[in-house]
Protein backbone atom coordinates (compact mmCIF):
# COMPACT_ATOMS: atom_id res chain seq x y z
CA UNK A 1 0.00 0.00 0.00
CA UNK A 2 2.69 2.46 1.03
CA UNK A 3 4.51 1.98 -2.25
CA UNK A 4 1.55 3.16 -4.31
CA UNK A 5 1.91 6.57 -5.98
CA UNK A 6 -0.34 9.44 -4.81
CA UNK A 7 -3.92 10.17 -5.82
CA UNK A 8 -4.34 12.59 -8.74
CA UNK A 9 -4.71 16.25 -7.69
CA UNK A 10 -8.04 18.03 -7.69
CA UNK A 11 -10.24 20.81 -6.31
CA UNK A 12 -10.70 21.14 -2.57
CA UNK A 13 -13.88 19.85 -0.91
CA UNK A 14 -15.09 19.85 2.68
CA UNK A 15 -17.83 18.13 4.62
CA UNK A 16 -20.27 20.91 3.77
CA UNK A 17 -19.00 21.93 0.37
CA UNK A 18 -18.48 19.96 -2.83
CA UNK A 19 -16.05 21.08 -5.55
CA UNK A 20 -16.72 24.57 -6.88
CA UNK A 21 -18.10 24.46 -10.43
CA UNK A 22 -18.22 28.30 -10.45
CA UNK A 23 -21.69 28.17 -11.97
CA UNK A 24 -20.41 26.51 -15.15
CA UNK A 25 -21.62 23.42 -16.96
CA UNK A 26 -19.72 20.37 -15.61
CA UNK A 27 -17.62 19.83 -18.77
CA UNK A 28 -16.47 23.47 -18.73
CA UNK A 29 -15.62 23.31 -15.04
CA UNK A 30 -13.67 20.08 -15.70
CA UNK A 31 -11.83 21.85 -18.54
CA UNK A 32 -10.91 24.71 -16.20
CA UNK A 33 -9.66 22.19 -13.64
CA UNK A 34 -7.48 20.60 -16.30
CA UNK A 35 -5.49 23.86 -16.55
CA UNK A 36 -4.98 23.83 -12.80
CA UNK A 37 -4.55 20.13 -12.00
CA UNK A 38 -3.83 18.28 -15.25
CA UNK A 39 -5.49 15.54 -17.29
CA UNK A 40 -6.58 13.47 -14.30
CA UNK A 41 -8.58 15.39 -11.74
CA UNK A 42 -9.64 13.65 -8.55
CA UNK A 43 -11.80 14.71 -5.65
CA UNK A 44 -13.55 13.04 -2.80
CA UNK A 45 -16.77 14.36 -1.37
CA UNK A 46 -18.66 12.88 1.61
CA UNK A 47 -17.13 9.48 0.95
CA UNK A 48 -17.59 9.55 -2.85
CA UNK A 49 -14.44 9.25 -4.93
CA UNK A 50 -14.66 10.92 -8.33
CA UNK A 51 -12.10 11.00 -11.15
CA UNK A 52 -12.45 13.22 -14.22
CA UNK A 53 -10.67 12.09 -17.38
CA UNK A 54 -9.60 15.12 -19.37
CA UNK A 55 -7.39 13.17 -21.74
CA UNK A 56 -8.17 10.93 -24.68
CA UNK A 57 -5.15 8.68 -23.99
CA UNK A 58 -6.27 8.02 -20.41
CA UNK A 59 -9.86 7.45 -21.56
CA UNK A 60 -8.84 4.77 -24.10
CA UNK A 61 -6.29 3.16 -21.80
CA UNK A 62 -8.71 2.82 -18.90
CA UNK A 63 -12.06 2.13 -20.59
CA UNK A 64 -10.74 -0.05 -23.41
CA UNK A 65 -7.45 -1.66 -22.43
CA UNK A 66 -8.40 -2.06 -18.77
CA UNK A 67 -12.05 -2.70 -19.61
CA UNK A 68 -12.17 -5.75 -17.32
CA UNK A 69 -12.07 -3.49 -14.25
CA UNK A 70 -13.41 -0.21 -15.71
CA UNK A 71 -16.66 -1.34 -17.37
CA UNK A 72 -18.87 -1.13 -14.32
CA UNK A 73 -21.36 1.63 -13.72
CA UNK A 74 -21.28 4.11 -10.88
CA UNK A 75 -24.36 3.97 -8.64
CA UNK A 76 -26.36 7.10 -9.32
CA UNK A 77 -29.04 7.27 -6.70
CA UNK A 78 -31.08 10.06 -8.25
CA UNK A 79 -31.36 8.48 -11.68
CA UNK A 80 -31.68 4.85 -10.64
CA UNK A 81 -33.38 4.70 -7.27
CA UNK A 82 -35.32 7.95 -6.94
CA UNK A 83 -36.45 8.34 -10.54
CA UNK A 84 -36.55 4.56 -11.10
CA UNK A 85 -34.34 4.23 -14.17
CA UNK A 86 -32.78 1.06 -12.76
CA UNK A 87 -34.25 -0.90 -15.67
CA UNK A 88 -31.92 0.80 -18.17
CA UNK A 89 -29.02 -1.19 -19.65
CA UNK A 90 -26.95 1.95 -19.16
CA UNK A 91 -27.22 1.56 -15.37
CA UNK A 92 -26.46 -2.19 -15.19
CA UNK A 93 -23.19 -3.58 -13.92
CA UNK A 94 -20.82 -5.47 -16.19
CA UNK A 95 -22.12 -8.87 -15.14
CA UNK A 96 -23.88 -11.87 -16.60
CA UNK A 97 -27.25 -10.09 -16.81
CA UNK A 98 -25.80 -7.05 -18.62
CA UNK A 99 -23.97 -9.30 -21.08
CA UNK A 100 -27.23 -11.08 -21.80
CA UNK A 101 -29.10 -7.82 -22.22
CA UNK A 102 -26.51 -6.16 -24.39
CA UNK A 103 -26.18 -9.24 -26.57
CA UNK A 104 -29.88 -9.09 -27.29
CA UNK A 105 -30.01 -5.33 -27.51
CA UNK A 106 -27.22 -5.35 -30.07
CA UNK A 107 -29.02 -7.62 -32.51
CA UNK A 108 -29.56 -6.61 -36.10
CA UNK A 109 -32.68 -4.48 -35.95
CA UNK A 110 -33.78 -5.44 -39.45
CA UNK A 111 -34.89 -2.88 -41.92
CA UNK A 112 -35.05 0.13 -39.62
CA UNK A 113 -34.19 2.53 -42.41
CA UNK A 114 -37.63 2.12 -43.95
CA UNK A 115 -39.19 3.35 -40.69
CA UNK A 116 -36.68 6.19 -40.45
CA UNK A 117 -37.37 7.36 -44.01
CA UNK A 118 -41.16 7.20 -43.57
CA UNK A 119 -41.00 9.34 -40.43
CA UNK A 120 -38.56 11.82 -41.94
CA UNK A 121 -40.83 12.30 -44.96
CA UNK A 122 -43.80 13.13 -42.73
CA UNK A 123 -41.47 15.44 -40.78
CA UNK A 124 -40.82 17.37 -44.00
CA UNK A 125 -44.57 17.70 -44.58
CA UNK A 126 -45.16 18.92 -41.02
CA UNK A 127 -42.39 21.48 -41.41
CA UNK A 128 -44.01 22.80 -44.54
CA UNK A 129 -47.27 23.33 -42.62
CA UNK A 130 -45.75 24.66 -39.43
CA UNK A 131 -42.07 25.64 -39.83
CA UNK A 132 -42.15 27.45 -36.48
CA UNK A 133 -42.75 24.08 -34.75
CA UNK A 134 -39.41 22.69 -35.92
CA UNK A 135 -38.25 21.83 -32.40
CA UNK A 136 -41.33 19.86 -31.47
CA UNK A 137 -41.42 18.19 -34.90
CA UNK A 138 -37.79 17.13 -34.54
CA UNK A 139 -38.47 15.51 -31.17
CA UNK A 140 -41.63 13.90 -32.45
CA UNK A 141 -39.79 12.40 -35.41
CA UNK A 142 -36.88 10.95 -33.44
CA UNK A 143 -39.19 9.47 -30.78
CA UNK A 144 -41.72 8.40 -33.43
CA UNK A 145 -39.12 6.30 -35.27
CA UNK A 146 -38.18 4.46 -32.09
CA UNK A 147 -41.80 3.98 -30.96
CA UNK A 148 -42.81 2.55 -34.28
CA UNK A 149 -39.70 0.42 -34.70
CA UNK A 150 -39.79 -1.00 -31.19
CA UNK A 151 -43.49 -1.18 -30.39
CA UNK A 152 -45.22 -0.78 -33.75
CA UNK A 153 -46.87 2.37 -32.38
CA UNK A 154 -47.93 5.10 -34.80
CA UNK A 155 -47.63 8.48 -33.13
CA UNK A 156 -50.90 10.45 -33.15
CA UNK A 157 -51.00 13.81 -34.94
CA UNK A 158 -51.55 15.68 -31.65
CA UNK A 159 -51.31 14.79 -27.94
CA UNK A 160 -49.81 11.34 -28.25
CA UNK A 161 -49.62 9.84 -24.75
CA UNK A 162 -46.51 7.75 -25.44
CA UNK A 163 -44.76 10.80 -26.77
CA UNK A 164 -45.71 12.69 -23.65
CA UNK A 165 -44.29 9.85 -21.52
CA UNK A 166 -41.08 9.92 -23.53
CA UNK A 167 -40.75 13.68 -23.12
CA UNK A 168 -41.22 13.62 -19.35
CA UNK A 169 -38.81 10.70 -18.92
CA UNK A 170 -36.13 12.22 -21.11
CA UNK A 171 -36.41 15.58 -19.40
CA UNK A 172 -35.89 13.90 -16.03
CA UNK A 173 -32.89 11.87 -17.16
CA UNK A 174 -31.25 14.83 -18.87
CA UNK A 175 -31.59 16.97 -15.76
CA UNK A 176 -30.39 14.29 -13.35
CA UNK A 177 -27.86 12.77 -15.77
CA UNK A 178 -24.55 14.35 -14.74
CA UNK A 179 -23.22 12.61 -11.64
CA UNK A 180 -23.71 14.87 -8.62
CA UNK A 181 -26.41 17.04 -10.23
CA UNK A 182 -28.44 16.22 -7.11
CA UNK A 183 -27.01 15.94 -3.60
CA UNK A 184 -28.62 12.51 -3.19
CA UNK A 185 -25.97 11.12 -5.59
CA UNK A 186 -23.38 11.91 -2.92
CA UNK A 187 -25.56 11.11 0.09
CA UNK A 188 -27.76 8.15 -0.95
CA UNK A 189 -29.60 8.11 2.40
CA UNK A 190 -31.29 11.39 1.37
CA UNK A 191 -33.63 9.28 -0.75
CA UNK A 192 -35.42 8.24 2.45
CA UNK A 193 -36.20 11.81 3.50
CA UNK A 194 -40.02 12.15 3.50
CA UNK A 195 -41.53 14.52 0.97
CA UNK A 196 -43.24 16.65 3.65
CA UNK A 197 -39.79 17.61 4.96
CA UNK A 198 -38.53 21.13 4.10
CA UNK A 199 -36.19 21.46 1.08
CA UNK A 200 -37.50 18.31 -0.57
CA UNK A 201 -39.09 19.92 -3.65
CA UNK A 202 -36.53 17.92 -5.70
CA UNK A 203 -37.99 14.69 -4.33
CA UNK A 204 -41.62 15.71 -4.85
CA UNK A 205 -40.87 16.55 -8.46
CA UNK A 206 -38.94 13.30 -8.86
CA UNK A 207 -41.88 11.28 -7.50
CA UNK A 208 -44.17 12.74 -10.16
CA UNK A 209 -41.63 11.99 -12.92
CA UNK A 210 -41.14 8.49 -11.49
CA UNK A 211 -44.78 7.61 -12.10
CA UNK A 212 -44.53 8.67 -15.74
CA UNK A 213 -41.19 6.89 -16.18
CA UNK A 214 -42.76 3.62 -14.92
CA UNK A 215 -45.56 4.10 -17.44
CA UNK A 216 -43.04 4.75 -20.22
CA UNK A 217 -41.49 1.38 -19.41
CA UNK A 218 -44.68 -0.63 -18.95
CA UNK A 219 -47.40 0.85 -21.13
CA UNK A 220 -46.04 0.45 -24.68
CA UNK A 221 -44.79 -3.01 -23.76
CA UNK A 222 -48.16 -4.10 -22.37
CA UNK A 223 -49.86 -2.91 -25.52
CA UNK A 224 -47.58 -5.08 -27.62
CA UNK A 225 -48.01 -8.17 -25.43
CA UNK A 226 -51.79 -7.73 -25.56
CA UNK A 227 -51.83 -7.48 -29.34
CA UNK A 228 -48.79 -9.64 -30.06
CA UNK A 229 -48.82 -9.41 -33.81
CA UNK A 230 -45.47 -10.90 -34.75
CA UNK A 231 -43.55 -8.96 -37.32
CA UNK A 232 -45.01 -5.52 -36.80
CA UNK A 233 -42.61 -4.50 -34.05
CA UNK A 234 -39.18 -5.45 -32.78
CA UNK A 235 -40.57 -6.16 -29.33
CA UNK A 236 -43.14 -8.65 -30.66
CA UNK A 237 -40.58 -10.40 -32.84
CA UNK A 238 -38.00 -10.60 -30.06
CA UNK A 239 -40.54 -11.92 -27.56
CA UNK A 240 -41.57 -14.69 -29.89
CA UNK A 241 -37.97 -15.59 -30.63
CA UNK A 242 -36.82 -15.58 -27.02
CA UNK A 243 -39.76 -17.67 -25.89
CA UNK A 244 -38.67 -20.46 -28.17
CA UNK A 245 -35.08 -20.37 -26.88
CA UNK A 246 -35.90 -19.89 -23.16
CA UNK A 247 -39.18 -21.76 -22.72
CA UNK A 248 -38.95 -22.02 -18.95
CA UNK A 249 -38.29 -18.42 -18.09
CA UNK A 250 -41.03 -16.29 -19.59
CA UNK A 251 -40.67 -13.60 -16.94
CA UNK A 252 -36.93 -13.26 -17.52
CA UNK A 253 -37.25 -13.06 -21.27
CA UNK A 254 -40.07 -10.51 -21.00
CA UNK A 255 -37.95 -8.41 -18.68
CA UNK A 256 -35.05 -8.52 -21.12
CA UNK A 257 -37.13 -7.42 -24.08
CA UNK A 258 -39.04 -4.79 -22.11
CA UNK A 259 -35.96 -3.19 -20.62
CA UNK A 260 -33.93 -3.34 -23.81
CA UNK A 261 -36.73 -1.66 -25.73
CA UNK A 262 -37.21 1.10 -23.15
CA UNK A 263 -33.45 1.72 -22.97
CA UNK A 264 -33.12 1.92 -26.75
CA UNK A 265 -36.07 4.27 -26.87
CA UNK A 266 -34.66 6.63 -24.27
CA UNK A 267 -30.99 6.44 -25.24
CA UNK A 268 -31.86 6.66 -28.93
CA UNK A 269 -34.29 9.57 -29.19
CA UNK A 270 -32.60 12.31 -27.24
CA UNK A 271 -29.13 12.10 -28.74
CA UNK A 272 -30.45 12.24 -32.30
CA UNK A 273 -32.73 15.20 -31.50
CA UNK A 274 -29.75 17.04 -30.09
CA UNK A 275 -27.83 16.53 -33.35
CA UNK A 276 -30.79 17.53 -35.50
CA UNK A 277 -31.23 20.78 -33.57
CA UNK A 278 -27.50 21.48 -33.83
CA UNK A 279 -27.88 21.09 -37.57
CA UNK A 280 -30.68 23.69 -37.66
CA UNK A 281 -28.45 26.06 -35.72
CA UNK A 282 -25.47 25.51 -38.04
CA UNK A 283 -27.60 26.15 -41.15
CA UNK A 284 -28.93 29.37 -39.64
CA UNK A 285 -25.60 30.66 -38.35
CA UNK A 286 -23.40 29.61 -41.25
CA UNK A 287 -25.19 30.08 -44.62
CA UNK A 288 -22.05 29.07 -46.47
CA UNK A 289 -22.01 25.65 -44.79
CA UNK A 290 -25.63 25.15 -45.79
CA UNK A 291 -24.94 26.22 -49.38
CA UNK A 292 -21.96 23.87 -49.82
CA UNK A 293 -23.86 20.95 -48.27
CA UNK A 294 -26.87 21.64 -50.48
CA UNK A 295 -24.70 21.70 -53.59
CA UNK A 296 -23.45 18.20 -52.82
CA UNK A 297 -26.94 16.84 -52.10
CA UNK A 298 -28.27 18.38 -55.34
CA UNK A 299 -25.39 16.95 -57.35
CA UNK A 300 -26.03 13.40 -56.11
CA UNK A 301 -29.85 13.64 -56.02
CA UNK A 302 -30.86 16.20 -58.65
CA UNK A 303 -34.51 15.11 -58.82
CA UNK A 304 -35.32 12.89 -55.84
CA UNK A 305 -35.02 12.73 -52.07
CA UNK A 306 -31.78 11.32 -50.64
CA UNK A 307 -31.48 7.73 -49.38
CA UNK A 308 -28.93 5.91 -47.31
CA UNK A 309 -27.32 4.37 -50.39
CA UNK A 310 -26.26 7.91 -51.41
CA UNK A 311 -23.93 8.25 -48.44
CA UNK A 312 -20.70 7.06 -50.14
CA UNK A 313 -21.22 9.71 -52.85
CA UNK A 314 -21.56 12.48 -50.27
CA UNK A 315 -18.18 12.89 -48.51
CA UNK A 316 -18.81 16.53 -47.62
CA UNK A 317 -22.05 15.59 -45.84
CA UNK A 318 -20.26 12.80 -43.99
CA UNK A 319 -17.61 15.27 -42.89
CA UNK A 320 -20.30 17.77 -41.85
CA UNK A 321 -22.02 15.15 -39.68
CA UNK A 322 -18.74 14.29 -37.94
CA UNK A 323 -18.25 18.01 -37.33
CA UNK A 324 -21.78 18.22 -35.86
CA UNK A 325 -20.88 15.40 -33.47
CA UNK A 326 -17.68 17.20 -32.49
CA UNK A 327 -18.58 20.90 -32.44
CA UNK A 328 -21.36 20.70 -29.85
CA UNK A 329 -21.54 17.06 -28.75
CA UNK A 330 -24.86 15.56 -27.67
CA UNK A 331 -23.19 13.94 -24.66
CA UNK A 332 -20.36 16.29 -23.57
CA UNK A 333 -19.65 14.05 -20.59
CA UNK A 334 -20.01 10.31 -21.01
CA UNK A 335 -22.11 8.02 -18.85
CA UNK A 336 -19.93 7.55 -15.72
CA UNK A 337 -18.04 4.29 -15.26
CA UNK A 338 -16.86 2.76 -11.99
CA UNK A 339 -13.62 0.97 -11.19
CA UNK A 340 -13.70 -2.06 -8.91
CA UNK A 341 -9.96 -2.53 -8.29
CA UNK A 342 -7.27 -0.15 -7.14
CA UNK A 343 -4.77 0.38 -9.97
CA UNK A 344 -2.02 2.73 -11.06
CA UNK A 345 -2.14 4.96 -14.13
CA UNK A 346 0.91 7.09 -14.96
CA UNK A 347 2.09 8.78 -11.77
CA UNK A 348 -1.16 8.24 -9.89
CA UNK A 349 -3.17 5.67 -8.00
CA UNK A 350 -6.83 5.26 -8.86
CA UNK A 351 -8.55 3.68 -5.87
CA UNK A 352 -11.20 0.96 -6.13
CA UNK A 353 -14.73 2.35 -5.92
CA UNK A 354 -13.99 5.55 -7.87
CA UNK A 355 -16.64 6.98 -10.21
CA UNK A 356 -14.97 7.86 -13.51
CA UNK A 357 -16.37 10.69 -15.63
CA UNK A 358 -14.90 11.09 -19.13
CA UNK A 359 -14.93 14.70 -20.33
CA UNK A 360 -15.72 14.07 -24.00
CA UNK A 361 -16.13 17.79 -24.61
CA UNK A 362 -12.46 18.57 -23.89
CA UNK A 363 -11.27 15.64 -26.03
CA UNK A 364 -13.31 17.00 -28.95
CA UNK A 365 -12.02 20.56 -28.46
CA UNK A 366 -8.32 19.90 -27.97
CA UNK A 367 -6.63 22.50 -30.24
CA UNK A 368 -3.64 20.19 -30.80
CA UNK A 369 -5.94 17.56 -32.27
CA UNK A 370 -8.71 19.71 -33.76
CA UNK A 371 -7.08 23.04 -34.74
CA UNK A 372 -9.36 26.04 -34.27
CA UNK A 373 -11.75 23.79 -32.32
CA UNK A 374 -14.63 26.24 -31.85
CA UNK A 375 -14.99 26.96 -35.57
CA UNK A 376 -17.44 24.79 -37.48
CA UNK A 377 -15.45 23.50 -40.47
CA UNK A 378 -17.61 21.51 -42.82
CA UNK A 379 -14.62 19.90 -44.60
CA UNK A 380 -12.53 19.25 -41.47
CA UNK A 381 -12.48 15.50 -42.05
CA UNK A 382 -11.79 15.44 -45.80
CA UNK A 383 -8.40 14.31 -47.10
CA UNK A 384 -6.60 15.93 -50.09
CA UNK A 385 -8.52 13.57 -52.43
CA UNK A 386 -11.85 15.00 -51.24
CA UNK A 387 -12.84 11.76 -49.43
CA UNK A 388 -13.31 11.34 -45.68
CA UNK A 389 -9.94 10.38 -44.25
CA UNK A 390 -10.65 7.54 -41.83
CA UNK A 391 -7.05 6.46 -41.12
CA UNK A 392 -6.85 5.24 -37.54
CA UNK A 393 -3.40 6.78 -36.92
CA UNK A 394 -4.40 10.29 -37.97
CA UNK A 395 -3.17 12.80 -35.39
CA UNK A 396 -4.83 15.97 -36.71
CA UNK A 397 -8.61 15.98 -37.19
CA UNK A 398 -9.17 12.25 -36.63
CA UNK A 399 -12.77 11.02 -37.04
CA UNK A 400 -14.49 11.78 -33.72
CA UNK A 401 -15.76 8.30 -32.99
CA UNK A 402 -14.45 7.04 -29.64
CA UNK A 403 -14.93 10.40 -27.92
CA UNK A 404 -18.52 10.50 -29.19
CA UNK A 405 -19.76 6.92 -28.78
CA UNK A 406 -17.34 5.60 -26.17
CA UNK A 407 -14.85 2.74 -26.26
CA UNK A 408 -14.65 -0.78 -24.87
CA UNK A 409 -17.47 -2.90 -23.58
CA UNK A 410 -19.86 -0.07 -22.78
CA UNK A 411 -19.50 1.64 -26.16
CA UNK A 412 -22.85 2.84 -27.54
CA UNK A 413 -24.56 -0.07 -29.29
CA UNK A 414 -26.94 2.29 -31.14
CA UNK A 415 -24.31 4.27 -33.07
CA UNK A 416 -25.25 2.89 -36.51
CA UNK A 417 -28.97 3.52 -36.04
CA UNK A 418 -28.17 7.01 -34.77
CA UNK A 419 -25.78 7.86 -37.61
CA UNK A 420 -28.20 6.55 -40.26
CA UNK A 421 -30.99 8.67 -38.81
CA UNK A 422 -28.90 11.82 -38.72
CA UNK A 423 -27.70 11.28 -42.32
CA UNK A 424 -31.26 10.83 -43.60
CA UNK A 425 -32.52 13.76 -41.55
CA UNK A 426 -29.93 16.33 -42.64
CA UNK A 427 -29.82 15.35 -46.31
CA UNK A 428 -33.62 15.37 -46.64
CA UNK A 429 -33.78 18.75 -44.93
CA UNK A 430 -31.06 20.15 -47.17
CA UNK A 431 -32.86 18.89 -50.26
CA UNK A 432 -36.23 20.42 -49.39
CA UNK A 433 -35.72 23.46 -47.15
CA UNK A 434 -33.70 26.63 -46.99
CA UNK A 435 -32.97 27.81 -43.47
CA UNK A 436 -32.32 31.52 -43.03
CA UNK A 437 -31.96 34.05 -40.25
CA UNK A 438 -34.97 35.85 -38.82
CA UNK A 439 -35.18 39.67 -38.94
CA UNK A 440 -35.58 42.02 -36.00
CA UNK A 441 -37.97 44.99 -35.82
CA UNK A 442 -35.41 47.18 -37.68
CA UNK A 443 -35.14 44.72 -40.54
CA UNK A 444 -31.68 43.54 -39.40
CA UNK A 445 -30.78 39.85 -39.54
CA UNK A 446 -30.59 38.16 -36.14
CA UNK A 447 -27.53 35.98 -35.66
CA UNK A 448 -28.69 33.24 -33.25
CA UNK A 449 -26.21 32.59 -30.44
CA UNK A 450 -25.01 29.00 -30.01
CA UNK A 451 -26.73 28.48 -26.68
CA UNK A 452 -27.40 24.95 -25.48
CA UNK A 453 -29.48 23.64 -22.62
CA UNK A 454 -27.44 22.35 -19.67
CA UNK A 455 -27.62 18.68 -18.64
CA UNK A 456 -26.58 15.39 -20.15
CA UNK A 457 -28.37 15.56 -23.51
CA UNK A 458 -28.01 19.08 -24.88
CA UNK A 459 -30.21 21.05 -27.24
CA UNK A 460 -29.46 24.14 -29.25
Ligand code: HEM
Nearest residue numbers: 089090264267268271335404405406410412413414417418
Ligand atom coordinates in the same frame (compact mmCIF):
# COMPACT_ATOMS: atom_id res chain seq x y z
C1 HEM B 1 -26.05 9.41 -32.58
C2 HEM B 1 -26.33 9.64 -31.37
C3 HEM B 1 -25.81 8.89 -30.15
C4 HEM B 1 -24.76 9.26 -29.34
C5 HEM B 1 -23.85 10.48 -29.51
C6 HEM B 1 -24.65 8.25 -28.29
C7 HEM B 1 -23.70 8.27 -27.29
C8 HEM B 1 -23.59 7.31 -26.29
C9 HEM B 1 -22.57 7.31 -25.24
C10 HEM B 1 -21.47 8.37 -25.07
C11 HEM B 1 -22.79 6.22 -24.45
C12 HEM B 1 -21.99 5.83 -23.19
C13 HEM B 1 -20.79 4.94 -23.55
C14 HEM B 1 -20.00 4.53 -22.30
O1 HEM B 1 -20.56 4.35 -21.24
O2 HEM B 1 -18.77 4.41 -22.36
C15 HEM B 1 -23.95 5.52 -24.99
C16 HEM B 1 -24.48 4.37 -24.45
C17 HEM B 1 -25.61 3.74 -24.94
N1 HEM B 1 -26.33 4.07 -26.08
FE1 HEM B 1 -25.94 5.62 -27.33
N2 HEM B 1 -25.64 7.31 -28.49
C18 HEM B 1 -26.36 7.65 -29.61
C19 HEM B 1 -27.44 6.95 -30.16
C20 HEM B 1 -28.00 5.81 -29.62
C21 HEM B 1 -29.12 5.09 -30.19
C22 HEM B 1 -29.84 5.50 -31.48
C23 HEM B 1 -29.38 4.02 -29.35
C24 HEM B 1 -30.43 2.95 -29.44
C25 HEM B 1 -31.02 2.54 -30.51
C26 HEM B 1 -28.41 4.07 -28.26
C27 HEM B 1 -28.32 3.15 -27.23
C28 HEM B 1 -27.37 3.18 -26.21
C29 HEM B 1 -27.32 2.21 -25.11
C30 HEM B 1 -28.29 1.04 -24.88
C31 HEM B 1 -26.21 2.55 -24.32
C32 HEM B 1 -25.72 1.86 -23.04
C33 HEM B 1 -24.64 0.83 -23.30
C34 HEM B 1 -24.19 0.15 -21.99
O3 HEM B 1 -24.27 0.75 -20.92
O4 HEM B 1 -23.76 -0.99 -22.04
N3 HEM B 1 -27.58 5.16 -28.47
N4 HEM B 1 -24.40 6.20 -26.11
